[in-house]
Amino acid sequence: MTERVFEVLNRTIEHPSYLVAKDKLVEAVSISRNLNGAAVFLSGPTRCGKTQLLNDVQVELGKRPDLSSDLLEYSGLSGASDFVIGSIPTKPNSKTLLSAMLEAVGVKAGPTQSAHDLQARLCFAVREKGIRTIALDECSHCAERGAHLSKRGATDHFKWLIDQTGVTLILAGLPKFQGLIDENEQLRDRTLSTIELFPYAWSNGADATSFAAAFSEALCNMQAAGGQFDFDFEELVVRLYGVTGGRVGMLVRILQVAALKMKSKTLTSKIISDSAIQLTQKSLNAGYFFGEEAPQKIDLVRSYIHVMQEAGLDVTPESLIDLEALEAA
Template sequence: MNTPHTIVETTLVPHTAFEEATQRLEQCFSYADGASEPICIALVGESRTGKSRALEECFTRHAPIRQPDGLTTPILRVKTPSKPTVKSLAELMLRALADPRAYSGTENAKTSRLLKLMNESGVKMVMIDEFQHFYDKGSHKVMHHVADWLKVLVDDARVALVVAGLPTCRAVIDQNEQLAGRFLSPVFMPRFDWQDTDQREEFIAILGAFQESMGEAFDLPAFTGDEMAFRFYCATGGLIGYLTKFLRQAVWNAIDAKTTTIDLANLLRAHSEAIWAKDGPTGLPSPFDRRFSTAATDDLLARIKRIGIPAEEIRLPRSKAARQTGALGVQAVLTAR
């Protein structure tokens, strides 16, 4: 039974990309046993397209089970740390398998212990989220040592491997010939495109599903009307993660205000509170502002598709004094030699 404050998070709305992702994951899990080599697959997409939710859905279907002889963990699921190393990733996996000595040991010792625990825990699949951290954007280098270790780990453990991440994670696989040879074709989880009729209809159907679940506790405007649906699209850039994020904020605000009504003004406030400022199109009123034009122009749609895309790193020019200081510092080092 949904409670009002969790009604958005507990509304699972399968759509084409989500269903394909979960189906492919289930297939990999089902055929992991007895495969001649590890089955590997990647979920790739922009932030907030539902990759982690797809992993969670599969993980929940095969959740750990307490048996008389211990805990069975069919799926070992971890999130890649920033700048991963073999020791840090192995430690996360050991902790996920409840190893009391997860923090201790050399790289080889942790790996040996991890393989033993994976076998004892009945692990059939390893899931690694945020796989793009295997690629250092600053140096444009792949963490080859960790990637090689992961390949050997799944080979030795004879388990399936699922990775999920931003599009940059493909470089990790592309630049490792042996790893690439083990991966099936990736599952892409794109944002919804308003200009694609099928995707637009699917996005509107998702709005309808949220309206149905939220409507059990709140009086709402019609989410699926042409104008209102376009406002939702412009507010989220077609990203499901942003949609759930700001609908959740609208629900929280209504609960705190002790009201069961969520109207356009409430959606306007929730959107402004839930979405980071840079992620909205600049120079335009909020999509839930009555002044907002709901004409789907090419210029507007192009700007909306930029929502959620990280801003390019800004490199500020150094001052003349700083440049001179730097030059003097270098000269001093050379002179000292």
């Protein structure tokens, strides 16, 4: 039973900000394909659901390459998709960046190949396999200290791939990657408007409602799999917001750990509390948010601000409590 409850939490929760981002990304891919290639940056703090969004869009848009059945069989591409997903490694250099893109399209890079050879293989593989969209997660690794290639060097690889193949390149990662786009005018002019998937702000009534609705949908999925609940929903959603800072992806992660901890079919606030504390570092204050006293509204606002600022994002105060929380941050 625990396995069934855990499994249903892998279903996408189609909350409002997710749906807006998904619609924009689907439209951007369509525009890019008509323009014979472009880049799209999917930006957001960690655990906001970017990876899940990429997987869902791949399922919706990915098709078998438009190749003859004989060529598909010969290339081992039967049932393959023209929409592939990869991930950029930490501290990338030219070779590891190109190797990651090659592996995304299903080609293993040789350890002794030069960057020039890897470029040629990548270009050939994209064309041969009929790849139309490549999504690269963790693109912000290119903007971190310790990356073994210049900012210009990283973005030039992306610009080159678009120009050579006409592929749509979806780059997903932390907001810090925006700086690399802005600093390379050639990639910037090949990149469509940035798509943002951000956490919900508790001080915004509609956002708070959307976060609560996402929690409710997750519970409904668990209930359909046989789960039962013994807690006050209104109280628990506030505590969970405090720990997650409004991130639905983080909310689901806590519930997944809770599902693994369930020894019966009943989910309790104690199980969720223990899961949140075990899953998070002390800086997220899970112990405080699940303490005896209910958290104050300003604590929830501070949690959201912490997530945004940690991702390098500015927060514009829209109320007095926002301003007070910002001054204390």
